[in-house]
Every structure is written in structure tokens, then in C-alpha cells.
Amino acid sequence: MTNRPRQIATRAIRSAVRFGAERIAASDRLMDIVYDLSNETNFAGLAEHEEMLSDTVRVGAYHRAIHRAVRPGDVVLDLGTGAGLLAMIASRAGAAKVYAVEHSDFIDVAREIALHNGITNIEFVQANSREFTPPEPIDLLLHEQMGDELFNENMIENVLDLRDRVLRSGGRIVPPKFALFVEPVSMHRSRAVRRFWNIDLPDGIDLHAVERSPIAERFRSDRSEQYWVRPGSVAATVGDPRPILEFDLATLPGIEALATEHVIERTAHTDAIVDGIAIWFEARFDDDTTLSTSPLEPITSWGNRVYRVDREIARGDTIRVQVGMGRLVDPNTWTIEPLPA
Secondary structure: OOOHHHHHHHHHHHHHHHHHHHHHHOOHHHHHHHHHHHHHHHOOOHHHHHHHHOOHHHHHHHHHHHHHHOOOOOEEEEEOOOOOHHHHHHHHOOOOEEEEEEOOOOHHHHHHHHHHOOOOOEEEEEOOHHHOOOOOOEEEEEEOOOEOOEOOOOHHHHHHHHHHHOEEEEEEEEOOEEEEEEEEEEEOHHHOOOOHHHOOOHHHOOOHHHOOOHHHHOOOOHHHHEEEOOOOOEEEEOOOOOOOEEEEOOOOOOHHHOOOEEEEEEEOOOOEEEEEEEEEEEEEOOOOOEEEOOOOOOOOOOOOEEEEEEEEEOOOOEEEEEEEEEEOOEEEEEEEEEOOO
16 A cells, blocks of 8 residues: 555656647647757767767868858858867858857857867857847858758758848858658678578578567567668668758758658669668768768768668569658658568
């Protein structure tokens, strides 16, 4: 009996939390706030910034693009400045003034780095970008709020808000253009993780009993249907990659303009095992600079989610995949499934 009041209280708390979560999930604005708060937590430590600052592909692309984009006398705003790198590159490239906006306390680290480097034309602003209005029009808006699946750090909402409120007519956004890829891939066989019953074992040991086993079914989990690519494990795409989404932040009217339902078709170049469907993106800074998070390109600090398939395909055959992106900013609501052969 002593546990009875505790059980009642626990049920009441669960019910209240579930009610609140459902209301939040039903509101785009409230979900935006949740993602903003999540980002503040996710990038508030040295370890996270060490990984990003050590990413030479990322740093090199931004360095080249910013030095091309900044014009003498430009007023620049760096959205989500983090350690302040993009703001400091803009200053070195000739900006007259840089507003470095960051909502977490990590801005104190960025401020200290700028001081150490003798950079004095950056104004560090601790605020959510939607609550900040600079005292002058912005010539160049810098941002790096791309998540592993591109949209899941509120990039579009935050950039378009600043574009529409503070960017002067004719102002520029860096990077402006993006492409999202959802592609069937084959792994190097030494690094492939096949379904339990498809794994080849020595001495004739056969695992096919597990395929339709009610006993094994008890141990199956949704998590087994997705995994993160290990560096260097993808051998090839099954067909020619083509983006399912392409957009320009300078002209995109809003996130609702992006289609969330797609069917992709790819024709196999050779006999292969389709191990999964991988996600990556490209940030297109200008005609000469593109940053790709493809698992077939040099490794970056972004990861690649893979939806498991494990289907054999012959050269010339076509695989069709249904892509549903319930809420663009929340990849956990996405469904990516191959259609029946």
C-alpha cells in the first residue's frame, strides 16, 4: 500500500507530460522553440565545437566562401556564432561591422577568442536571433545551422526570419543554396551490417530460422531499422544520385513551400546489395564552393543516417523508394521505405 500514492502521482505526471507533449507537437511555433532550446543545449560544450572546428572540409569551405562574399564596408550578421569562427573570418575578410548572435552562454568563449586575436569590430549579442534587431541593415547574413538531415537545427525558419526583417534589399546569404539527397547505397562487404538471417556464418550455420520467429520478434526494435554510417563504409550509390529537394534561401517563400512526399527511382549500375537508403546534403556557397556531407566525399563533422533495406538487385533493375518527411525539422517523423519490387 505504501507505493499506491506514488503510483497515482506517477500516472498523473505521465498524463500531464503526455498532454503537454501532444499540444507542443501540434504547434509549429512551439516546436520551433523546442528545437531552439535543444540546439542551445547540444552546442554548449567545448567538445562539440572541437569537432566542428577540426572539420577542415567545413572550415575550408566557409573560409573560401566568406572571403569571396564579403565586400569592403559590409555589415555582417553571423547567425548562431558558436565559437565565433565565421564572424572572425568575416572581420578578417574586410567587414566593417559584424554582429555575432548566439543564444547560449558559449558566446563568452567566442568573445574571449576575438579579444585574444585583437578583433574589435565584432559585437557579440547573446539572444535568440528572432528577438534581435540590429540598429542598421545587414549586407551579408552568415549561417551554419545545418543538421545531419539539413533541416533539423531550424535553419530555414531562423534564416528566413532574419532575411525578411534585417537583410537589406540586395543583401546576400552565405550559404544560399542547398540540395537534399536520399539515395540507395551499397556498403563495402567487410563493413556491411546485414539483417540477422542474411548473415553468412562458417560451418554451414544458418540463421534463417530467425526471419519469421515469434521468439526473435520479441527482441526486434525500431532502432534496428536505422543506423549511422561508419566513415568509409559506403562503397557506392546504387544509381545516379539526384536531389529530392533543391532551394535557395534568398528566394524561398517559406518552409511550407518544400514538398514532403517523394518517390525516387534509381537504376542499378551493377549487381549489388542495397544495404540501405542514406541521407546527405550539399551546401552550395557559390559557383566554385560546395560543401557535401555525402558518405562518398571527404569526411565531415556531419553524420549520415541510413534506413535499412538489405535487398539484392541486378544490374539494370530499378528500385523505388517512398519518402515521407512528416515534419521537415524532425527526422524522427520521416519514413523512408523501399516499395515492393
